[in-house]
Amino acid sequence: MWPLQLLGRNTLALISGLGRAVIVLLSALLHKPNPRKGIPLLLQQLYSVGVMSLIIIIVSGGFIGMVLALQGYTILVGYGAEASLGPMVALSLLRELGPVVSALLFAGRAGSALTAEIGLMKATEQLSSLEMMAVDPLRRVIAPRFWAGFISLPLLAAIFSMVGILGAHLVGVDWLGVDAGTFWSVMQDQVDFNKDILNGIIKSVVFAFVVTWIAIYKGYDCEPTSEGISRATTSTVVQSSLLVLALDFILTALMFAR
Amino acid sequence: MMSKKVELMVGFFVALGIAALLMLSLKVANSGLSGGGDSYNLFAKFDNIGGLKVRSPIKVGGVVVGRVSDISLDEEDYTPVVTMKIYSEYNQFSEATSVAILTAGLLGEQYIGLQPGFMDESLDILQPDDFIEDTKPALVLEELIGQFLFSQGSGDE
Amino acid sequence: MTLPVATLDNLIEIKNLTFTRGERVIYNDISLSIPTGKVTAIMGPSGIGKTTLLRLIGGQIKPDSGKILLSGKNIPSLSRQNLYETRKRMSMLFQSGALFTDMNVFDNIAFPIREHSKLPENIIEKIVLMKLEAVGLRGARDLQPNELSGGMARRVALARAIALDPELILYDEPFAGQDPISMGVIVRLIRSLSDALGLTSVVVSHDVPEVMSIADYIYIIAEQKIIGHGTPDQIRQDQSPLVKQFVQGKADGPVPFHYQAPSYQNELIKLSPTMHERGKI
Numbered sequence: 001m002w003p004l005q006l007l008g009r010n011t012l013a014l015i016s017g018l019g020r021a022v023i024v025l026l027s028a029l030l031h032k033p034n035p036r037k038g039i040p041l042l043l044q045q046l047y048s049v050g051v052m053s054l055i056i057i058i059v060s061g062g063f064i065g066m067v068l069a070l071q072g073y074t075i076l077v078g079y080g081a082e083a084s085l086g087p088m089v090a091l092s093l094l095r096e097l098g099p100v101v102s103a104l105l106f107a108g109r110a111g112s113a114l115t116a117e118i119g120l121m122k123a124t125e126q127l128s129s130l131e132m133m134a135v136d137p138l139r140r141v142i143a144p145r146f147w148a149g150f151i152s153l154p155l156l157a158a159i160f161s162m163v164g165i166l167g168a169h170l171v172g173v174d175w176l177g178v179d180a181g182t183f184w185s186v187m188q189d190q191v192d193f194n195k196d197i198l199n200g201i202i203k204s205v206v207f208a209f210v211v212t213w214i215a216i217y218k219g220y221d222c223e224p225t226s227e228g229i230s231r232a233t234t235s236t237v238v239q240s241s242l243l244v245l246a247l248d249f250i251l252t253a254l255m256f257a258r
Numbered sequence: 259m260m261s262k263k264v265e266l267m268v269g270f271f272v273a274l275g276i277a278a279l280l281m282l283s284l285k286v287a288n289s290g291l292s293g294g295g296d297s298y299n300l301f302a303k304f305d306n307i308g309g310l311k312v313r314s315p316i317k318v319g320g321v322v323v324g325r326v327s328d329i330s331l332d333e334e335d336y337t338p339v340v341t342m343k344i345y346s347e348y349n350q351f352s353e354a355t356s357v358a359i360l361t362a363g364l365l366g367e368q369y370i371g372l373q374p375g376f377m378d379e380s381l382d383i384l385q386p387d388d389f390i391e392d393t394k395p396a397l398v399l400e401e402l403i404g405q406f407l408f409s410q411g412s413g414d415e
Numbered sequence: 416m417t418l419p420v421a422t423l424d425n426l427i428e429i430k431n432l433t434f435t436r437g438e439r440v441i442y443n444d445i446s447l448s449i450p451t452g453k454v455t456a457i458m459g460p461s462g463i464g465k466t467t468l469l470r471l472i473g474g475q476i477k478p479d480s481g482k483i484l485l486s487g488k489n490i491p492s493l494s495r496q497n498l499y500e501t502r503k504r505m506s507m508l509f510q511s512g513a514l515f516t517d518m519n520v521f522d523n524i525a526f527p528i529r530e531h532s533k534l535p536e537n538i539i540e541k542i543v544l545m546k547l548e549a550v551g552l553r554g555a556r557d558l559q560p561n562e563l564s565g566g567m568a569r570r571v572a573l574a575r576a577i578a579l580d581p582e583l584i585l586y587d588e589p590f591a592g593q594d595p596i597s598m599g600v601i602v603r604l605i606r607s608l609s610d611a612l613g614l615t616s617v618v619v620s621h622d623v624p625e626v627m628s629i630a631d632y633i634y635i636i637a638e639q640k641i642i643g644h645g646t647p648d649q650i651r652q653d654q655s656p657l658v659k660q661f662v663q664g665k666a667d668g669p670v671p672f673h674y675q676a677p678s679y680q681n682e683l684i685k686l687s688p689t690m691h692e693r694g695k696i
Contacts, residue, residue, distance in 0.1 A: 047264045051271045090286050120516075129513035132473050132585075133527045134502035155275025162278035165286060184285070189315070193287040201279075 065167030118219025149212030308396025566597025
């Protein structure tokens with residue numbers, strides 16, 4: 001009876017949480033957009049969500065590209081196949097590391113900040129106060145943040161991959177002596193726009209949707225106390241990271257498996 | 259209300275993102291499928307295509323002149339038919355041209371090697387959608403080893 | 416619908432309101448009315464859901480049953496759009512002030528005006544300065560909310576609450592956590608706003624002396640019910656022990672000092688039956 005009851009309770013909580021999340025998202029997004037007010041709000045959020053994540057994305061992208069080149073080179077050179085360094089790095093970044101790692105970093109940097117900010121606005125009654133001023137907080141506060149996250153992450157993922165490839169070029173070509181022409185041409189030979197770049201972009205769009213959704217929902221739904229906010233922030237990072245990894249597997253299976 | 263710095267930084271961010279996307283699609287990927295220029299199709303029948311794949315390169319003396327665009331089986335005699343997409347600037351192959359499926363290095367990818375035949379008044383230039391008659395199939399490692407062992411065995415007797 | 420004519424004098428009529436949160440009953444079938452243009456106070460001990468009443472009036476939460484009529488319109492049954500229209504007529508002063516932390520004082524007060532009107536910026540500026548002057552903080556227009564003291568933050572919030580000249584202001588614990596001076600300032604402000612602008616005020620509080628000095632009419636709520644109501648003088652004369660305990664601030668009385676618990680003796684001796692008793696509760 002006891003474990004069964006626990007299972008039932010958790011299932012019900014999960015379903016009702018999911019329902020609330022859907023309602024939050026739909027009521028934030030389904031309305032006539034108002035460009036005069038909406039665009040400045042969106043810009044502001046693009047700044048705090050996207051621009052503020054730029055540094056961490058560029059630095060990590062560069063390092064990951066450099067490490068990939070270093071590791072890949074030592075393995076490939078054993079087969080005399082260091083010419084394949086370019087495609088190896090590019091394919092790893094475009095298909096997997098770019099979308100996934102930038103989504104994880106985004107969840108840690110921007111997702112947690114979104115949750116904490118919205119949670120704090122809730123705890124300090126700012127959301128309530130908007131509502132009493134006849135301004136819908138879902139449209140005014142939640143919607144621009146969602147769109148900003150949704151737009152930012154694919155761009156960040158592209159920047160991540162690009163910087164990663166440049167980092168790999170730095171290590172592979174400038175330090176380890178792989179021929180620059182070989183590096184680029186073999187890469188161009190092996191990387192396909194539809195299969196690799198487009199699929200990577202699709203992945204990062206899906207991740208952007210999921211991570212931002214979790215972040216805004218957790219903030220909006222959190223218990224309005226300091227413990228509540230900190231719990232919500234943690235669970236934003238944990239849940240969105242796990243979901244990104246799980247979804248990555250599913251998407252990869254759909255895209256690349258025969 | 260909106261500070262100029264915010265607008266500027268957002269503009270920079272979006273521009274950087276789009277530049278990254280552009281660079282990825284233009285510099286990292288082979289830009290476009292049919293893009294680049296015009297092409298025409300040639301066909302060739304092989305007994306065995308080995309590990310040849312769609313998009314494998316077609317080379318003349320190491321220079322890429324086209325790509326495999328399709329691989330199918332002939333409906334009548336069930337031999338593989340390879341459709342080769344050749345860039346139109348290379349349109350002077352004679353009828354005596356031969357094709358072989360080759361391997362880049364010992365473990366490398368397979369590609370089609372095109373051996374332009376000699377020119378003669380009696381020979382025409384290959385037209386689009388022509389079949390190349392002279393083909394050599396891919397070497398399959400197992401068959402090679404089998405042949406080798408067989409000849410070894412017969413030599414001993 | 417049959418509406419009593421009396422609604423002309425009362426901006427808000429609450430009828431047979433019942434509200435429960437989970438298992439806990441907050442209000443059990445209460446009715447009260449809030450007269451137009453007067454300061455009405457709702458008093459009661461902490462934790463009985465006085466703030467909840469304001470949220471009910473603001474339509475942020477819905478009651479289990481009963482009606483909340485704002486000039487004849489039943490708030491819980493309004494459509495979303497009508498509710499938002501109605502909310503433009505009221506405003507609420509939150510306990511924490513609820514100032515937007517990412518804007519300075521000026522923009523905070525300008526916010527509702529910018530949202531709901533298309534007035535040009537120079538007129539908005541004049542309105543905001545008028546409101547700031549009314550709360551005595553014109554000099555603080557460029558400060559950020561985190562630079563304000565608690566009392567100043569509440570006055571800024573008050574200025575924001577009156578920015579759109581509402582008919583009704585709901586004050587949530589306006590005196591809580593204030594030093595005596597800023598308490599005095601806020602008491603004066605509430606009274607003068609009500610008198611000067613003729614707006615209807617609902618003050619939720621447990622600070623007896625301040626409320627007695629400011630309110631035109633008082634309701635005292637305890638244990639899910641209205642236990643007493645009247646003008647401050649009537650409340651002072653009230654003979655009901657509950658009201659007396661609350662107004663005079665006695666530790667023990669009809670509202671017990673001890674939270675509901677099993678017998679003290681039994682619990683100390685730790686007799687096994689207590690475990691059963693507790694299980695039943």
